[in-house]
Amino acid sequence: MEIENKLSVKDVISNNLELLHKLDLIGVKSISSAIDLMHVYNTFKQYSWIDSKQEQKKVTASQCKVSVSYVEKSIALMNKEIRTKNKNPAFK
Numbered sequence: 001m002e003i004e005n006k007l008s009v010k011d012v013i014s015n016n017l018e019l020l021h022k023l024d025l026i027g028v029k030s031i032s033s034a035i036d037l038m039h040v041y042n043t044f045k046q047y048s049w050i051d052s053k054q055e056q057k058k059v060t061a062s063q064c065k066v067s068v069s070y071v072e073k074s075i076a077l078m079n080k081e082i083r084t085k086n087k088n089p090a091f092k
Helices: 009-015 017-026 031-046 053-064 068-079
Strands: none
Touching: 009 017, 031 053, 031 068, 053 068
């Protein structure tokens, strides 16, 4: 049996303000852009069987209907580490 948690939007935002601010600083400006970046990154990973990374990026760009530079941005952002002062900022 799953336990359902109810949180207000205010609580989620205020409890994760540091993390949201750091995401904004590195280029993730909205929830929508975070979802798009994650989709592109996951699509890139699905084509890991392609030997050439440049070809893998081109195929990903074609599948996601974005530019190769956007694929590169997605990969860079998803692999970037964020340091926080809180132990587990995503699950307060």
